[in-house]
Amino acid sequence: MQIIQQIYKALYKEYGPQGWWPLIDYKGNNPTKTGSIKGYHPGDYNLPETQNQRFEICIGSILTQNTGWVNTERALTNLKKLHSLAPTPLMILQDDELKLAIKPTGYFNQKAKKIRGFTEFYITLNDRTPTREELLSIWGIGKETADSILLYAFKIPTFVIDAYTRRIFSNLGLIEKNAEYDKIKSLFENNLKPNLIVYQEYHALIVEHAKRHYSKKTEHILCPLYQKFVKWANFLII
DNA sequence: AACCAGGACGTGA
DNA sequence: TCACGTCATGGT
Numbered sequence: 404m405q406i407i408q409q410i411y412k413a414l415y416k417e418y419g420p421q422g423w424w425p426l427i428d429y430k431g432n433n434p435t436k437t438g439s440i441k442g443y444h445p446g447d448y449n450l451p452e453t454q455n456q457r458f459e460i461c462i463g464s465i466l467t468q469n470t471g472w473v474n475t476e477r478a479l480t481n482l483k484k485l486h487s488l489a490p491t492p493l494m495i496l497q498d499d500e501l502k503l504a505i506k507p508t509g510y511f512n513q514k515a516k517k518i519r520g521f522t523e524f525y526i527t528l529n530d531r532t533p534t535r536e537e538l539l540s541i542w543g544i545g546k547e548t549a550d551s552i553l554l555y556a557f558k559i560p561t562f563v564i565d566a567y568t569r570r571i572f573s574n575l576g577l578i579e580k581n582a583e584y585d586k587i588k589s590l591f592e593n594n595l596k597p598n599l600i601v602y603q604e605y606h607a608l609i610v611e612h613a614k615r616h617y618s619k620k621t622e623h624i625l626c627p628l629y630q631k632f633v634k635w636a637n638f639l640i641i
Numbered sequence: 642a643a644c645c646a647g648g649a650c651g652t653g654a
Numbered sequence: 655t656c657a658c659g660t661c662a663t664g665g666t
Contacts, residue, residue: 423647468648474664475647509662513649545649565647581656610647618645 406577406632407594411601413631414608420445421607424460424555425472427479428453428488442476448600451556454530455489460556461525462488464548465517470508477507490526493518517543532557546584554606560597562588563606567613574623575633 425442426432429450432441444450451457459479467475481504482488487496496504501518502511520542524533538549546564553559564587573580578587595601616626623629 464647467646469646469661470648470663471646471665473646477664507663509646509664510648510660511662513661517649543649547648551647563647567647606647613647 405594407591410575410628410632411595411605411608413628414612415604417627418608418611421604421611422447423603423607424450424463424551425476426450426456426459427476427483428456428459448603457556458490458525459488461521461552462493462518464551464555465521465543466505466508466514468510468514468548470510474507474509478505481505481507490522493522494526513543517541532559535561546588550588554599554602558599560599560602562591562595562602564588564591565606565610567617568606568609570617570623571609571613571626571628574617574626575628 422443422445426444427442429442429444451460462482463475463479466478479488482493485492485496485500485504487493487501487504493501498515502515505511505514505518508514521544524537524541533553535549535553538544538552539546544552550561550563553561554563564584568587569578569580569582572578572587572590573582578590591605595605612626612628617623
């Protein structure tokens with residue numbers, strides 16, 4: 404399926420490098436300023452370069468579950484101000500303080516529990532890279548979160564699937580609407596070399612493309628990829 | 642003023 | 655396995 408590669412090239416050509424995963428704790432950033440959205444680092448593939456950055460990506464991937472990034476950034480910034488965006492300090496933090504800090508992301512009761520459970524496991528890792536199965540065994544870590552952690556925090560070329568991916572590629576007719584996560588994942592991994600940069604960029608590009616063309620109220624048929632890659636598009640577009 | 646966001650889990654069929 | 659319901663804040 405050459406088309407999986409062609410779509411990647413088209414997206415990259417259109418939007419360029421996305422600089423994922425964004426970090427509030429990054430050179431030049433001011434972690435005390437909320438809502439800045441300046442953590443993207445296009446073209447810099449050497450991140451994370453510190454343990455704190457790696458941990459920040461993990462916690463961010465949990466906090467951003469079904470939540471906009473602006474709110475996630477607020478929560479991360481709150482934790483940073485409390486000097487608690489690191490494993491041991493976070494475990495010492497009181498429950499009410501933790502919940503207050505992450506409140507902007509919603510689901511703060513569940514997410515506090517998820518973060519604690521993950522951090523407890525993270526500490527036992529001692530710098531080792533976790534397996535996908537280990538991550539999935541933690542309460543609150545599902546497939547997308549596990550893959551995000553592996554791809555962006557631990558630099559393992561494993562493809563991340565999200566709701567946007569499902570929307571775009573089912574619209575293009577390349578998968579079924581309700582296709583299983585692992586089935587969609589295989590579609591990408593079977594048609595791409597396991598290249599870390601490509602995997603990181605592709606997922607980020609999908610999110611960017613979906614934000615522009617796949618908001619639930621927009622007409623998906625107007626998606627530029629549609630015209631370009633679906634051979635029977637002319638038949639469908641009246 | 643509904644509707645949705647870079648999901649995951651629990652439950653009953 | 656499948657189809658819902660629940661969790662919760664902030665932006666548009």
